[in-house]
Amino acid sequence: MTPLTLTADTTGRAAKARRTAWVPTLVLLLGALYCLIPIAWVVIAATKDRSELFSTFTFAPGSGFLQNLSDLTDYRDGIFWKWMANSAFYAGFGALLSAAVSAAGGYALGRFAFRGREAIFKMILAGVLVPSIVLAVPQYLLLSKLGMADSYWSMLLPSILSPYGVYLVRIYAAASVPAELMEAARMDGASEWRIFSRIAVPMMMPGLITVFLFQFVGIWNNFLLPYVMLADDEKFPITLGLYTLLAQGASQPALYTLVITGCLLAILPLIGLFLVIQRFWSLDLLSGSVKA
Amino acid sequence: MTSAPLKGSDLTEVGPLADGTGTAQSVRPSRPRRRGRGRSAPYWFLVPTLTLFAAFTVVPIGYAIWLSLHRVQVKGIGLGKGARSQVWNGIGNYTDVLKDSEFGHSVLRAFGYGLIVIPTMLGLALLFALMLDTPKARSAPFARLMIFLPYAVPGIIAALMWGFLYLPDVSPFYYLLDKFGLPQPDLFDGGNLYLSFANIAVWGGTGFNMIVIYTALRAIPPDIYEAARIDGASNLNIALRIKIPIVMPSLVLTFFFSVIATLQVFTEPMALKPLTNGLPSSWSPLMAIYDKAFLQSDIYGASATAVVLALATFVLSFTLLRISDRYTREDRA
Numbered sequence: 001m002t003p004l005t006l007t008a009d010t011t012g013r014a015a016k017a018r019r020t021a022w023v024p025t026l027v028l029l030l031g032a033l034y035c036l037i038p039i040a041w042v043v044i045a046a047t048k049d050r051s052e053l054f055s056t057f058t059f060a061p062g063s064g065f066l067q068n069l070s071d072l073t074d075y076r077d078g079i080f081w082k083w084m085a086n087s088a089f090y091a092g093f094g095a096l097l098s099a100a101v102s103a104a105g106g107y108a109l110g111r112f113a114f115r116g117r118e119a120i121f122k123m124i125l126a127g128v129l130v131p132s133i134v135l136a137v138p139q140y141l142l143l144s145k146l147g148m149a150d151s152y153w154s155m156l157l158p159s160i161l162s163p164y165g166v167y168l169v170r171i172y173a174a175a176s177v178p179a180e181l182m183e184a185a186r187m188d189g190a191s192e193w194r195i196f197s198r199i200a201v202p203m204m205m206p207g208l209i210t211v212f213l214f215q216f217v218g219i220w221n222n223f224l225l226p227y228v229m230l231a232d233d234e235k236f237p238i239t240l241g242l243y244t245l246l247a248q249g250a251s252q253p254a255l256y257t258l259v260i261t262g263c264l265l266a267i268l269p270l271i272g273l274f275l276v277i278q279r280f281w282s283l284d285l286l287s288g289s290v291k292a
Numbered sequence: 293m294t295s296a297p298l299k300g301s302d303l304t305e306v307g308p309l310a311d312g313t314g315t316a317q318s319v320r321p322s323r324p325r326r327r328g329r330g331r332s333a334p335y336w337f338l339v340p341t342l343t344l345f346a347a348f349t350v351v352p353i354g355y356a357i358w359l360s361l362h363r364v365q366v367k368g369i370g371l372g373k374g375a376r377s378q379v380w381n382g383i384g385n386y387t388d389v390l391k392d393s394e395f396g397h398s399v400l401r402a403f404g405y406g407l408i409v410i411p412t413m414l415g416l417a418l419l420f421a422l423m424l425d426t427p428k429a430r431s432a433p434f435a436r437l438m439i440f441l442p443y444a445v446p447g448i449i450a451a452l453m454w455g456f457l458y459l460p461d462v463s464p465f466y467y468l469l470d471k472f473g474l475p476q477p478d479l480f481d482g483g484n485l486y487l488s489f490a491n492i493a494v495w496g497g498t499g500f501n502m503i504v505i506y507t508a509l510r511a512i513p514p515d516i517y518e519a520a521r522i523d524g525a526s527n528l529n530i531a532l533r534i535k536i537p538i539v540m541p542s543l544v545l546t547f548f549f550s551v552i553a554t555l556q557v558f559t560e561p562m563a564l565k566p567l568t569n570g571l572p573s574s575w576s577p578l579m580a581i582y583d584k585a586f587l588q589s590d591i592y593g594a595s596a597t598a599v600v601l602a603l604a605t606f607v608l609s610f611t612l613l614r615i616s617d618r619y620t621r622e623d624r625a
């Protein structure tokens with residue numbers, strides 16, 4: 001760290017000389033390289049068969065990708081694809097509901113002045129501070145009393161409320177829905193619901209897409225909640241599925257190639273999503289930046 | 293459900309709207325008086341949020357607190373209906389938690405891990421953000437996307453991938469060390485284990501924090517830099533004297549969330565557990581709670597431990613917020 005910050009001084013001179021700033025460029029490329037190592041490794045390792053995995057050089061491509069793919073698909077009658085579908089369902093449906101709930105809640109907190117607004121807002125935000133397991137264990141015990149533990153609901157319902165989503169929508173609503181427009185619509189006799197659904201929601205759309213993405217990634221990546229809630233591996237999301245596969249691999253190293261191929265397939269959808277979406281959606285929106 | 297009292301108590305206060313906290317967005321003055329129904333609109337919009345908040349945050353916390361104050365009493369040999377009953381245990385579970393050295397050790401491990409992760413991760417995030425913000429840095433959009441990419445990788449899968457990269461038979465690092473005849477450390481042992489876990493967290497978390505800091509940097513009006521350059525400030529001076537102080541609130545925020553995340557470390561040690569021998573099943577506080585609740589089937593003790601962890605998180609959070617508040621206020625003065 002220290003040498004890098006010190007050399008930033010040469011950057012100053014370089015910038016003055018109107019040339020490429022090499023030090024920042026180098027630092028950024030090193031950072032990119034570090035972040036790419038495991039991804040490049042998993043891409044290459046997924047092409048290796050069992051013996052190649054432990055014998056050939058790490059970054060030398062192997063010859064078994066299609067075999068690994070068909071082994072993975074055959075494993076327990078294609079349970080891997082079931083896990084992928086489950087993850088897509090939990091993340092997609094959960095994020096959609098989350099965006100809808102955050103839209104209404106954040107809109108109320110951002111565009112109305114009412115008694116108890118700040119108290120409600122702070123209370124919901126404080127939810128961020130509660131350690132996930134403090135909620136997950138009693139949620140599991142309560143849901144099992146209702147006979148809902150180990151069900152799709154037990155994964156979906158606790159994932160809907162997103163304090164961060166409510167917070168983001170509140171910011172977007174306050175910044176992007178003009179009070180004059182709401183007032184004008186009220187004068188014209190529009191109901192509050194109509195103002196919300198026809199005026200506010202379209203105007204808050206970039207923010208809602210951000211909440212959707214944020215929550216999609218959050219649910220897709222969640223490990224603790226399914227680990228606590230689910231026992232039936234037919235309902236597992238991909239994270240928990242691959243974990244159990246690895247845990248078995250400790251005694252059957254043959255499963256390692258399946259785990260590695262599975263890891264690659266599991267990260268492709270999200271990486272693809274980000275690569276596609278960054279063309280028309282700015283990363284900065286994630287941190288609540290209003291001007292995109 | 294508990295949503296009823298929450299909502300109810302708020303509805304009774306709808307009347308005068310005397311609350312002065314409504315800031316710039318207050319639409320109250322121009323709202324026609326006859327539209328009484330408009331007054332209740334925000335509460336209706338909040339119904340889904342508050343219902344979910346009550347059902348999945350308030351009730352579980354309440355239940356955890358209730359459990360933490362009880363224990364199970366077994367009559368006879370504990371068979372048959374009614375042989376096991378829940379009885380009041382007061383603070384008994386809590387005194388057990390404080391005496392529980394396993395939990396104490398897990399907290400210490402989490403702190404040790406945090407001491408490595410947080411400075412490294414935020415230091416790198418700040419460094420990358422500053423480099424991105426440097427004019428004439430080539431390939432900045434590419435690097436920004438690549439450094440952010442790990443955010444899209446589930447923590448457990450990141451840990452699995454790194455776990456394989458730590459295995460001597462598979463790892464390119466061991467291959468290189470072997471080539472050069474250097475000693476090969478065991479990355480799953482003792483102190484190295486902390487570095488191994490920390491690396492996974494740094495890899496996964498730097499990008500997101502970088503974006504938060506970079507967004508704050510870009511919001512700084514460029515004329516400030518122009519003025520500084522005219523005064524002869526170098527880029528390093530601008531970074532140290534202007535940029536870092538201005539983005540301090542973002543740094544505080546990322547620090548704050550990193551501390552909370554550290555206390556909750558779970559995925560990395562869980563993922564590496566199958567690859568190592570001898571990683572205790574109560575390595576981190578969350579693992580200790582899970583272990584107690586489901587492996588030792590002591591939901592009462594587990595609840596008390598969870599409540600202690602939650603209280604510690606709250607105390608730590610408010611202390612941090614208080615300190616940062618004072619810091620930024622002094623800074624302004």
